[in-house]
Amino acid sequence: MIKMNYGDVKHQKKLEGTFVALLDNADERQKKWVKLRKQLYQLKNEFKKLLPTQLHKLMTLPYTGLAEIYDTYVALRLDEKDRLHLALKELFSYTKDKGGRFNALSDSIIDFFKDKNNGFEIHTCYYCNMTYINYFQYEEVKKNGRKTGKRTQFDLDHVLDKGRCPLVALSLYNLVPACPTCNGPHIKGKRVMNVTLNQRQKLSPTSNLYDFDNQIKIWLRPKTEKIPNTDFLKHLDDYELDFDTLSDADYDKEINFLYLRERYNYHKCEALRLADLKAKYTPSKIKEMARIICNTGKEEQNEPTHIANVITEQIRRDIFGLDFSNEHHRAFHKLRKDILDFKDEE
Ligand SMILES: [Zn+2]
Secondary structure (H helix, E strand, O other): OOOOOOOOHHHHHHHHHHHHOOOOOHHHHHHHHHHHHHHHHHHOOOHHHHOOOOHHHHHOOOHHHHHHHHHHHHHOOOOOOOHHHHHHHHHOOOOHHHOOOOOOOHHHHHHHHHOHHHOOOOOEOOOOOOOEOEEEEEEEEEOOEEEEEEEEEOEEEEOOOOOOOHHHOOOHHHEEEEOHHHHOOOOOOOOOOOOOHHHHHHOOOOOOOOOHHHHOEEEEEEOOOOOOOOOHHHHHHHEEEEEEOOOOOOHHHHHHHOOHHHHHHOOHHHHHHHHHHHHHOOHHHHHHHHHHHHOOOHHHOOOOOHHHHHHHHHHHHHHOOOOOOOOOOOOOHHHHHHHHOOOOOO
C-alpha cells in the first residue's frame, strides 16, 4: 500500500553500499556462490541472464529482477530436502536459529532499517497503513549495573518467500517493514501472491513500478440510492468502504491478498466521520467562521482580508487534521487523504 522511499539516486547508492557491507564472511560466501550458481545454470539456462555473478549485486538487485528470479526458481520445483536447495538456504541464511556455517544477518539488517542515517520511515505498516510500527530504547537494571537495549515492534517481511526461494533472502528490495498482523500467518505469513510475472514485478512496496497511491482510491460506496449526503455516521450500514481499482485492476490482487477491504471496513466509521466533517464544514462555512473571528463585516465578503485568508486556511487545516497527518506517519493516512480528497493541499 505505501511505496518504500529510498531517497534520491545518491542516497539510494549509499544505502546499497551500507547494506552489502553487512554481509559477513563475504569472500567465503562469494566462493560458495560461484559453485552454486553453476549448478543453477545446469538446471536452467535462463539463470545465466538472471543471476548476478557477484553476491553483493544480488543483494541490491531491483525488485523486478528478484521477482523474475523467484518465479524461475520456484518453477524448478526442487524438493525441500534437495541438496542444492539446502546449500542455498545455508548460504543465504537469514535467521539466527537456523545455524549453519554463516552468521545470521537478521539483527544487523533490522538495525540497518532502524538507523536514522539511512532515512527509513518506520511509522506505520507498509502493507496496511492501519497499524503503527516502531522501535524503542529501554533501560534495564542488571545486578552488575544498568544496561540499555533496543526493542523492535515491527517485522521485516520478505515479500518473496525466502523459504521457497533462498536466493532472495538477503536482498534489500525484498524487505518491507510490516506489522506483525500483516506478516503473521493469518494475513501474509509465508504466502506469496498468485500472479503473473508482470503483476508480481509491480505489486510490491519495494518495486519502482509500484503506484498504489495514485492508482487506487479508497471511497465510501453507498449500498442504496436513497441516502442523503450528510449525517454519514447515522448511516453506518448503508455504506461500505471500498478500494476503487478502475485505473489498474492488478492492484485487486494485492488488496485481496492482504484482505484490505475486509480489514478496512471494520474501521468504516473513521471514514464516515471524515465524510461528515467534509459535508459539515464546506469552504464557504469555513470562510464564514474566519470572518466572524476577524470580526469583519459582510461588505468584505467578496474580498477577504489577508488575515481572514490565513485564518480560513488554519481553521480548515485544524478541522481536518491536515497538519497532523503527514505522509504515512499516521495510521489510516491514505484513507483520510482519499476520503477528504483535497487536491494538492496536504
Ligand atoms: Zn500491516
